Amino acid sequence: MSIPRLLVLSLGGTITMTAGAGGGISPTLGAAELVAAVPGLGELAQIEARSPLKVGSASLTLENIAAVAAEIRAGFAQGFDGALVIQGTDTIEETAFALDLLVGDERPVVVVGAMRGPQQPGADGPANLLAAALVATSEAARGLGTLVVMNDEIHAARFVRKAHTALTSAFVSEMAGPLGLVAEGRVRLLARVARPALPTLEAGLAALPPVALLKIAMGDDGRVLRAVPGLGFAGLVIEGAGAGHVPGVMAESLGEVAAHMPVVLASRTLAGPVFERTYAYPGSEIDLLARGALSAGLLTGVKARLLLTLALAAGWDRAALARAFAAYG
Numbered sequence: 001m002s003i004p005r006l007l008v009l010s011l012g013g014t015i016t017m018t019a020g021a022g023g024g025i026s027p028t029l030g031a032a033e034l035v036a037a038v039p040g041l042g043e044l045a046q047i048e049a050r051s052p053l054k055v056g057s058a059s060l061t062l063e064n065i066a067a068v069a070a071e072i073r074a075g076f077a078q079g080f081d082g083a084l085v086i087q088g089t090d091t092i093e094e095t096a097f098a099l100d101l102l103v104g105d106e107r108p109v110v111v112v113g114a115m116r117g118p119q120q121p122g123a124d125g126p127a128n129l130l131a132a133a134l135v136a137t138s139e140a141a142r143g144l145g146t147l148v149v150m151n152d153e154i155h156a157a158r159f160v161r162k163a164h165t166a167l168t169s170a171f172v173s174e175m176a177g178p179l180g181l182v183a184e185g186r187v188r189l190l191a192r193v194a195r196p197a198l199p200t201l202e203a204g205l206a207a208l209p210p211v212a213l214l215k216i217a218m219g220d221d222g223r224v225l226r227a228v229p230g231l232g233f234a235g236l237v238i239e240g241a242g243a244g245h246v247p248g249v250m251a252e253s254l255g256e257v258a259a260h261m262p263v264v265l266a267s268r269t270l271a272g273p274v275f276e277r278t279y280a281y282p283g284s285e286i287d288l289l290a291r292g293a294l295s296a297g298l299l300t301g302v303k304a305r306l307l308l309t310l311a312l313a314a315g316w317d318r319a320a321l322a323r324a325f326a327a328y329g
C-alpha cells in the first residue's frame with residue numbers, strides 16, 4: 001500500500017527555536033530537522049520538507065501566508081495528499097484562518113507549533129508534529145479546510161485562538177469546542193463544520209490593502225478612530241465592548257469613518273456573535289450598524305481583519321463584504 005504524500009512547510013516559531021550564546025531562544029531549525037526528530041513520522045508519510053522562513057510568528061505577514069497558500073495549492077496540483085505548516089503559536093489562529101480562505105481544496109491543511117522549545121523539559125513539539133501529521137494525512141480530515149492541531153486537539157481555523165501565553169493547553173475553540181482529538185495514533189473527529197462557500201479570494205494578492213484593527217477601551221474619546229482615514233488605511237475593524245459597543249462619544253466619528261471605508265464591528269470578548277437588534281443607545285450595535293458598520297458575525301477582530309483585507313484585495317463591493325461576514329454570523 002502506498003503511503004500518503006505530505007508537504008511540510010516550516011516558518012519558524014518556538015518549535016524551531018534553540019538557545020544562542022546571548023541567552024534566550026530564536027529560530028534555528030528547519031522542517032527537515034524537525035521531521036527527523038520525531039520517531040515514526042517518516043513511516044507515516046512520504047514527506048517533502050521545506051523551510052521557507054525562520055521567524056517569530058509575530059513577524060509573519062499576510063503576504064508571507066499568501067505565498068504559503070500558493071505553495072500549498074501548487075503542491076496539491078502536484079499530487080500531495082495533505083499539507084502541514086509549522087510556525088510560532090502567537091499567530092497560528094491568523095495563519096490558519098488566512099489559509100482557510102486561500103486554499104480551496106478538500107485535502108487537509110494543518111497548522112501546528114509548540115509552546116515549549118525543543119531543548120526544554122517536556123517539549124511538546126514532537127508530539128504536536130506527529131498528531132498534526134496524522135490529521136494532515138487522514139481521510140477523516142478531508143473537507144474541513146484548515147485545521148490547527150495542538151495538545152492532541154483538532155480545531156477549526158475559524159474558531160481556534162491562543163488563549164494563554166504559557167500552557168500547552170493554550171489553544172481553545174470557545175464557541176464550538178475542538179472538532180476532535182488524536183489518541184493512540186488515531187484521528188477521532190467528533191464534529192464537522194461546513195466552510196462558507198465564498199467567491200475566490202486569490203485575486204489582488206500582490207497588493208494587499210492595509211486594514212486597521214482598533215480595540216475599544218473604557219473612556220476612549222475617539223481620537224485614534226478619527227485619525228484612521230488620514231493614515232492611509234483602506235478599511236477598519238473595531239473590537240467593540242460586549243456585543244459590539246463603543247462609547248457614545250465615538251458613534252458619530254465611527255459613522256464618518258464608515259462613509260469613507262468599510263468598518264467592521266467585532267467583539268473584544270472574542271466569543272459569541274456581534275448583536276444586531278438588542279441595544280439602541282448611542283454607540284450600541286443598532287446605532288453603529290445604522291451608521292454603516294458591518295457586523296463581523298462570529299469572527300474575532302484579527303480574523304475579521306484578514307477577511308476584510310483579502311476581500312478588499314479581491315475588489316469586493318459592500319454587498320459582497322456584507323454577504324461574506326454574514327456567512328460567518
Ligand code: ASP
Pocket residue numbers: 012013014015055056057058087088089090091113114115
Ligand atoms: N511563543 C511563540 C511560539 O509559540 C513564538 C512565535 O510565535 O513565534 O512559537
